[in-house]
Amino acid sequence: xxxxxxxxxxxxxxxxxxxxxxxxxxxxxxxxxxxxxxxxxxxxxxxxxxxxxxxxxxxxxxxxxxxxxxxxxxxxxxxxxxxxxxxxxxxxxxxxxxxxxxxxxxxxxxxxxxxxxxxxxxxxxxxxxxxxxxxxxxxxxxxxxxxxxxxxxxxxxxxxxxxxxxxxxxxxxxxxxxxxxxxxxxxxxxxxxxxxxxxxxxxxxxxxxxxxxxxxxxxxxxxxxxxxxxxxxxxxxxxxxxxxxxxxxxxxxxxxxxxxxxxxxxxxxxxxxxxxxxxxxxxxxxxxxxxxxxxxxxxxxxxxxxxxxxxxxxxxxxxxxxxxxxxxxxxxxxx
Numbered sequence: 001x002x003x004x005x006x007x008x009x010x011x012x013x014x015x016x017x018x019x020x021x022x023x024x025x026x027x028x029x030x031x032x033x034x035x036x037x038x039x040x041x042x043x044x045x046x047x048x049x050x051x052x053x054x055x056x057x058x059x060x061x062x063x064x065x066x067x068x069x070x071x072x073x074x075x076x077x078x079x080x081x082x083x084x085x086x087x088x089x090x091x092x093x094x095x096x097x098x099x100x101x102x103x104x105x106x107x108x109x110x111x112x113x114x115x116x117x118x119x120x121x122x123x124x125x126x127x128x129x130x131x132x133x134x135x136x137x138x139x140x141x142x143x144x145x146x147x148x149x150x151x152x153x154x155x156x157x158x159x160x161x162x163x164x165x166x167x168x169x170x171x172x173x174x175x176x177x178x179x180x181x182x183x184x185x186x187x188x189x190x191x192x193x194x195x196x197x198x199x200x201x202x203x204x205x206x207x208x209x210x211x212x213x214x215x216x217x218x219x220x221x222x223x224x225x226x227x228x229x230x231x232x233x234x235x236x237x238x239x240x241x242x243x244x245x246x247x248x249x250x251x252x253x254x255x256x257x258x259x260x261x262x263x264x265x266x267x268x269x270x271x272x273x274x275x276x277x278x279x280x281x282x283x284x285x286x287x288x289x290x291x292x293x294x295x296x297x298x299x300x301x302x303x304x305x306x307x308x309x310x311x312x313x314x315x316x317x318x319x320x321x322x323x324x325x326x327x328x329x330x331x332x333x334x335x
Contacts, residue, residue, distance in 0.1 A: 025050070026060075026063060026066075028046065029050070029063070029066050029067065029070055030066055032046075032047065032070050032073075033066045033069040033070050033073075035073075038077060039073070039074065039077055044074070044077070044078065047070060047074050048074075048085055048089065051071065051074075051089045051092065051093065052088065052089060052092055054067075054092065054093060054096055055096065056096045056097070056099045056100055057099070061100070061102070061104065064104035064105045064106040065104075065105040065106075067105075067106045067109070068104075068105040068106040068108060068109030068110075069105075069109070071089075071093075071106065071109045071110065071113055072109045072112055072113060072116075074086075074089075075112075075113035075116050075117055076116060079116050079117045079118075083117055083118075086113065086117040086119065087117065087119055087122070090110065090113060090114055090117070090119050090122045090123075091122060093106075093110055094110070094122055094125065094126045097110055097126065097130070098126070098129070098130060103143055103144060103147055104143065105143060107143075107147055108143060108146045108147050108150065110123070110126070111123050111126075111127070111147065111150035111151060111154060112150055114126075114150075114154060115150060115153055115154065115157075120154050120157040120158055121158070123150075123151075123154040124154050124155065124157075124158045124160070127151040127154060127155070127163075127167075128160075128163070141174045141175060141176065142176075142178060144170070144171075144174050145171050145172075145174045145178060145180045145181060145184075146171075146180050148167040148168070148170040148171040148174075148184075149167070149168070149171040149180045149183060149184050151163075151167040152164045152165075152166075152167030152168040152171065152184065152187060153187070155167055156187070156191060159291075161191060161195060161292065164187075164191060165188060165191060165192075167184075168184040168185075168187055168188040168191070169184075169188065171184035172184040172185045172188070182204050182206070182207060185200075185202050185204060185207045186206075186207050186210060186238070188200070189202070189207065189210055189211050189214060190210075190214075190238065190245075193214045193217075193218070193245060193249050194245045194248065194249065195292050195293075196249060196252040196253065196256070196289075196292075196293065199211050199214055199215060210238065213242075214242075214249075217242070217246045217249065217250065218249055218250065218253055247274070247285065248285050248288055248289060250274070251270070251274060251285055251286075251289065252289050252293070254270070254273060254274075255289065255295065255296070255305075255307075258307075259295065259296075259307045262307075263306060263307055264304050264305065264306045264307070265304060265305055265307075266303060266304045267279060267282060267303040267304060267305075268303070270282060279300075279303070283298070283300065286298055286305065294308065295307060295308055296308055
């Protein structure tokens with residue numbers, strides 16, 4: 001089952017359809033959507049051909065949930081050993097799904113497959129270019145919740161953080177609430193923590209505990225190794241995020257306070273508070289913060305950073321003020 005599949009290596013019709021209950025395409029797809037075990041070789045080849053020839057104009061929209069189930073199962077099975085097949089299918093489906101004006105289960109499965117197979121760019125290109133009719137966003141709320149949850153994950157992976165926050169918000173604002181609602185709240189909290197944005201308090205108990213934990217990390221003074229903290233969060237994904245982002249979140253809070261008092265901050269002062277082992281680690285964190293907030297310029301040679309205000313450094317602001325002063329002085333003299 002782990003062999004590489006070549007789309008040109010197609011068996012005859014009897015081999016392909018030997019385990020199907022009908023020669024009708026919908027019956028075959030329905031059979032495969034309910035197939036509990038791994039797909040056999042002939043099933044994989046059939047599904048590859050089916051999705052590569054997928055034409056929205058020739059399909060019945062009421063079967064989108066069946067198509068979606070098959071796509072998710074197909075992607076999950078082939079994502080490791082045959083990722084190139086998944087990429088081909090998703091590229092084709094992206095163009096076909098653009099033609100549907102209503103949100104369906106297949107859209108959700110498409111984004112889920114993009115995530116499972118690490119084809120974030122394909123999913124991102126689709127979500128940024130696709131607009132749905134308002135009527136479709138009013139009727140199928142659970143589909144909307146799942147779609148925008150996955151769209152948020154994709155935008156996050158593509159570092160479009162504004163889009164990710166927008167998608168998470170749509171997902172958790174919809175009713176009725178579900179596991180995806182709470183996951184969207186959790187991911188928004190983690191992203192806000194990463195970006196240094198205000199954290200919301202959630203009614204959901206687990207997310208409330210998470211927000212409290214994040215606030216404690218931000219408010220703690222100086223650098224503390226996360227491994228030395230008391231950590232009672234059971235979600236390993238959250239723990240990984242905390243390990244990666246806690247130092248950056250603390251550093252951002254530190255720089256915000258320094259910005260209120262000083263125009264420059266030397267690396268030695270930062271290192272005194274955070275105890276970095278080398279300047280490369282510090283530079284990496286500063287660049288991550290600056291990519292999001294664009295709040296300072298870095299002088300690596302002299303080992304300091306200079307804050308910006310409205311994207312201008314103090315030196316540039318002073319220069320503009322001096323020019324303005326000279327202009328006003330010149331005008332007053334002419335009068």
